[in-house]
Amino acid sequence: MNPWIAGARPRTLPAAVVPVLVGTAAAAGMDGDVGSLKGIVLWRLIAALVVSLALQVGVNYANDYSDGVRGTDDDRVGPMRLTGSGTKTPGAVKRAALLAFGLAAVCGSALAIATSWWLIAVGVAAIAAAWFYTGGPRPYGYAGLGEVFVFVFFGVVATTGSAFVQIGRITPLTLLVSIPVGLLATALLVVNNLRDIPGDTVAGKRTLAVRLWDSRTRVLYVSMMVAPFVAVPFLCGLSQRPVGSLSLFAILLVRRPVQRVIEGAKGPALIAVLGETGRVQLVFGLLLSVGLFVGG
Numbered sequence: 348m349n350p351w352i353a354g355a356r357p358r359t360l361p362a363a364v365v366p367v368l369v370g371t372a373a374a375a376g377m378d379g380d381v382g383s384l385k386g387i388v389l390w391r392l393i394a395a396l397v398v399s400l401a402l403q404v405g406v407n408y409a410n411d412y413s414d415g416v417r418g419t420d421d422d423r424v425g426p427m428r429l430t431g432s433g434t435k436t437p438g439a440v441k442r443a444a445l446l447a448f449g450l451a452a453v454c455g456s457a458l459a460i461a462t463s464w465w466l467i468a469v470g471v472a473a474i475a476a477a478w479f480y481t482g483g484p485r486p487y488g489y490a491g492l493g494e495v496f497v498f499v500f501f502g503v504v505a506t507t508g509s510a511f512v513q514i515g516r517i518t519p520l521t522l523l524v525s526i527p528v529g530l531l532a533t534a535l536l537v538v539n540n541l542r543d544i545p546g547d548t549v550a551g552k553r554t555l556a557v558r559l560w561d562s563r564t565r566v567l568y569v570s571m572m573v574a575p576f577v578a579v580p581f582l583c584g585l586s587q588r589p590v591g592s593l594s595l596f597a598i599l600l601v602r603r604p605v606q607r608v609i610e611g612a613k614g615p616a617l618i619a620v621l622g623e624t625g626r627v628q629l630v631f632g633l634l635l636s637v638g639l640f641v642g643g
Contacts, residue, residue, distance in 0.1 A: 351443070354429040356407045361625045362501045362532040363403035365632030367395045369528050370509030372639035373521045373586075377514050385640065387513055391461065395509045397454045398470075403501070405447030406477035410488075412440040413481035418550065448474050458512045469508065473500050491555040493540070494533050502529015523582040524591075524639065527575030531628040534571040537564060538608065538624055542617035565608050572601055572624070575631065588642030594635035600627045 371392050375385040408429075415430025416437050429435040452470060459466035476496050480488040487496070506525035507517050540547070540556035541564045547557050556564040576598050583591040604623040612620060 350429060350434045354408060354411055354435070354440070354443075355404045358622045358625045359407060359535055360400065360403055361629040361632065362497070362535055363399040363505075364396065365628055365636075366501060366505035366525070366528045366532070367392070367399050367509045368636040369524050369632055369639065370506040370511075370521055371395070371513060372636040373506075373518075373524050374510040374513040375640045377518065391458060391512045392509075394454045394458050395512055398451045398458070399501075399505055399509075401447045401451035401454070402473055402477055405444050405451060405474070406480060408440055408444035408447060409478050410481045412437055412444055413486065414552075415440065417481075444478075448477070462512050462515055466508070466512070469504060473504065476500055488554065489552050491553055491558045494536055494555050497533045497536050498529040501532040502526065520582075520586045520588075523578075523586065524635065527578050527582070527635075528632065530571045530575050531624075531631060534568055535621065535624050535628070537568045537571060538604075538617055538620050541565065541568060541608070542614060542621070565611075568608050569605050572605055572627065576601070579635070583638070583642075586639075586642075588639050590642040591635050591638035593638040594631050597627055597631035597634055600630055 371387060375387055378386045411428050411430050415428060429440050430437050451474065455466060455470040459470070477500075479486060480493060480496055487493070503522070503525045506528050507521045510521035511517055537556065540554045541561070543552075543554070544556050544561060544564070547554050555567075559567065576595060579592055579594055583589050600623070604620045604627065607616065607620050607623075
């Protein structure tokens with residue numbers, strides 16, 4: 348695999364795609380059924396996807412750069428890191444991160460011009476949060492707040508923001524559907540940090556997993572994988588979009604990663620769990636999006 352593609356960490360990209368699809372689908376039909384797309388403006392959907400994907404890739408490169416120059420990745424168990432492995436220079440990885448953030452800023456600005464200028468402030472906050480996750484003098488990811496960042500920006504903000512650029516407002520439904528989306532996105536980070544507990548402990552990286560330690564982090568992961576499926580009947584019933592319950596079929600994919608975590612998988616064995624978690628999120632998001640769109 349091309350090292351730049353590997354460094355972008357493809358297994359994490361569902362966290363960028365799913366909130367945009369779910370948020371857009373939740374907005375379908377809210378301003379009237381206009382044609383086959385139910386009022387959805389296609390270019391805004393594409394721009395929102397580019398923003399979200401660019402932010403995800405940007406934060407992955409920024410994390411790679413910051414952890415690499417700090418030496419946190421010197422004894423890494425997980426997928427290859429560009430800086431820590433010496434495959435790419437720190438400067439090249441930093442430029443790649445800034446390029447991704449720049450692309451997100453350009454597409455986000457186009458959406459702001461078409462809808463509301465306050466999206467500029469949201470975009471600036473998202474980029475700052477992405478950089479200071481492991482960058483800067485006091486990275487909050489090293490203080491156990493990474494999960495908060497993921498839930499807020501790749502759950503609530505990305506989902507409701509994707510709906511906002513379509514209908515120009517935030518609704519109870521767009522807020523409700525952002526919760527299961529955010530939980531599954533956060534589960535990706537939880538299992539990633541579960542794998543890295545030994546190395547992060549030595550490096551002084553006090554992630555939430557390091558603070559909770561192994562057993563409680565496993566409970567947290569399982570809870571985040573199960574909670575979205577508990578929430579679906581409520582949010583679909585309250586929103587009167589029962590077809591969204593199609594997403595419950597994704598629970599068929601949950602057993603394997605959850606079982607591995609419960610049985611104590613460690614180190615390299617958790618790399619596969621990361622991919623399986625991303626697959627659950629993607630299938631869940633696709634099915635929920637289809638259901639919300641059809642019911643809209």
